[in-house]
Amino acid sequence: MQVHIGVDDTDSPQGFCTTFLGFLLTLEFKRLGLTFLDLPYLVRLNPNVPFKTRGNAAISLHLEAPNLTIEEVVKLLSNLISKYSEKHGKTSPGFVVVVGEVNEELRKLYSRTLREVVPLSYVKEQIKKGAYGEVVVGGIGRGRGVVGALAAVGAYPLEDYTYELLLYRDHMERETSKLVDEEILIEFDRKHRPLVFATYDYVEKRLLAVPRGADPVLLGVRSLSPRPLLEFLEVYASRALKSKPVGYIIYKTNQATNSHLHLKKEVGQVRPYDSVVVEGVVKGYPKIIESGHVVVELCDGEGCVEVMFYRETGRLNRVARLLRPSDRIEVGGGIIPRKGLTLNGEYVRIISLQMDVIIRNPICPRCGARMKSAGKGKGYKCLKCGYRAKTLEKSIEERPRILEPGLYVPSMRAYRHLTRPREIVGLAPEPLGILLSKGVFASRMISLNPGKQEEI
CATH class of the missing domain: 3.30.70.2200 (Alpha-Beta Plaits)
Incomplete structure (x- = not known):
C-alpha cells in the first residue's frame, strides 16, 4: 500500500x-x-x-x-x-x-x-x-x-529538482553563536562548484549555507548531485562543524528550479500574490527612487504594470537602470498590492533592444552654446550670445547599448529558495544512485535527548 x-x-x-x-x-x-x-x-x-x-x-x-x-x-x-x-x-x-x-x-x-x-x-x-x-x-x-x-x-x-543536505543541532538550542568553520566550507565549495551551489557569496564575502534564524538547522548544503553531499558527511563535516550535529537528512527538493515562474500571464490577468511571468515593452525611462530601487513600467496589449527592482537585487537592479523605451523584455516575479499592483522582479530576459537615441537642440554656430527653441516655426535662439536661426535642425545621437539580449538574474544576496542560480542554468540533476537503496539519506548522529549525548 x-x-x-x-x-x-x-x-x-x-x-x-x-x-x-x-x-x-x-x-x-x-x-x-x-x-x-x-x-x-x-x-x-x-x-x-x-x-x-x-x-x-x-x-x-x-x-x-x-x-x-x-x-x-x-x-x-x-x-x-x-x-x-x-x-x-x-x-x-x-x-x-x-x-x-x-x-x-x-x-x-x-x-x-x-x-x-x-x-x-x-x-x-x-x-x-x-x-x-x-x-x-x-x-x-x-x-x-x-x-x-x-x-x-x-x-x-x-521532475525538476536539486538536493539539500541539512544538518541539525539540538532543537532546543536557540543560541546563534558561530558553530561552522567558514574556511572549510569555502574549500568544499571550490572543489565541487558548480554541482554544489549557493554555499558562499564571494562578492559579499558571506556564508549562505548557515541560517541566521533561531531554528534547529545548523547547516544546509545544496547540490545537483548526491555525491558531494555524501563526501561532505564523510570528509568535511567533522572538520567544518565545531559541535557534533544531532543528525542529518538529504532532501530532494524543488529549490533552485524557478518552478514558481513558469506561468505567463497578460498584465490584465495578474492577481495579488501571483508568482508570474509577464512579457511586454518598456514604457519610458527607468525611475530611480528612494533607497536606490528602480521602477520600470512594462506594457502589453492588456495594459501596464510597474516592475520594481530592489537595490538588494544587485546585478538585476543595475540591469534595470539600463533599460530604455520600447525594449522588449520578459520579467518573472511576484505581484504585490501597493497603490495598484506591482511586479517585484526576480529575473529579466531581454528579448530585443531598441537603439538608444538622444535628440538635442542644435549648437550655436557663433559661440558653441546649446540653443533653445524660439517658438513654434521660429527656429532656435542662443540665450548666451543672442544668435537666432530658422534653418538649424536638431541633432540625433545614437548611443551604443551596454546590454545584450539574454537572461539576467539577481546577485546571490537576493536569491530566494526557488531562484535558479546563474551558475547552474542549463545543468541537470544527477540521479540518486545508491542513496535510496542503501538508506544513507538520513541518520541520527547523537541522541536527540539533550541530557544524553551518547553515540547512536
Whole structure:
C-alpha cells in the first residue's frame, strides 16, 4: 500500500523548522522498516503569499507501508506535530495522509500553490468531494497547513529538482553563536562548484549555507548531485562543524528550479500574490527612487504594470537602470498590492533592444552654446550670445547599448529558495544512485535527548 504524508506550517519566525519534523518522521519510518519510494521531499511553495512563516516550505514522505495502519500513521504525526510545532500566531500546522497513488488533481494543486494563493476552504471542499483520492487530514487550530501539505504530496514524483543536505543541532538550542568553520566550507565549495551551489557569496564575502534564524538547522548544503553531499558527511563535516550535529537528512527538493515562474500571464490577468511571468515593452525611462530601487513600467496589449527592482537585487537592479523605451523584455516575479499592483522582479530576459537615441537642440554656430527653441516655426535662439536661426535642425545621437539580449538574474544576496542560480542554468540533476537503496539519506548522529549525548 502506498502512503504519502505531507506536513506544513509548523515553524514561525521565532523558531522550529518543518524540515526538522520531516527528519524526525523519516527516522521513525526507517526504524519501522518501511520502504521509501523516493527521498523525503522539501517543497517550497509560492514565496509571495502574505501568511507564510519563513521560507514557505512543506515536506512530504512517500512510502510503501504494508504492515502499518493509517490510524498508527496519524497518531505518530499528531504526537510529533504537537511536540515539535512552534506556538505562534502565524502558525497553523496541518498534515495529510494520502492512501494510494498521487492523482492528477493533486499534481495540479501543487502547480497552483507554486504560483497562486489557494484558499483553505477550496481545498477542504475538494477533499470532501474526493478529488484528491483517499485523504486523512489532521492539524492544530485552523490547520491552514493542510493546503501546503497536500501540495507537497502532489509534487510526487518531482521532475525538476536539486538536493539539500541539512544538518541539525539540538532543537532546543536557540543560541546563534558561530558553530561552522567558514574556511572549510569555502574549500568544499571550490572543489565541487558548480554541482554544489549557493554555499558562499564571494562578492559579499558571506556564508549562505548557515541560517541566521533561531531554528534547529545548523547547516544546509545544496547540490545537483548526491555525491558531494555524501563526501561532505564523510570528509568535511567533522572538520567544518565545531559541535557534533544531532543528525542529518538529504532532501530532494524543488529549490533552485524557478518552478514558481513558469506561468505567463497578460498584465490584465495578474492577481495579488501571483508568482508570474509577464512579457511586454518598456514604457519610458527607468525611475530611480528612494533607497536606490528602480521602477520600470512594462506594457502589453492588456495594459501596464510597474516592475520594481530592489537595490538588494544587485546585478538585476543595475540591469534595470539600463533599460530604455520600447525594449522588449520578459520579467518573472511576484505581484504585490501597493497603490495598484506591482511586479517585484526576480529575473529579466531581454528579448530585443531598441537603439538608444538622444535628440538635442542644435549648437550655436557663433559661440558653441546649446540653443533653445524660439517658438513654434521660429527656429532656435542662443540665450548666451543672442544668435537666432530658422534653418538649424536638431541633432540625433545614437548611443551604443551596454546590454545584450539574454537572461539576467539577481546577485546571490537576493536569491530566494526557488531562484535558479546563474551558475547552474542549463545543468541537470544527477540521479540518486545508491542513496535510496542503501538508506544513507538520513541518520541520527547523537541522541536527540539533550541530557544524553551518547553515540547512536
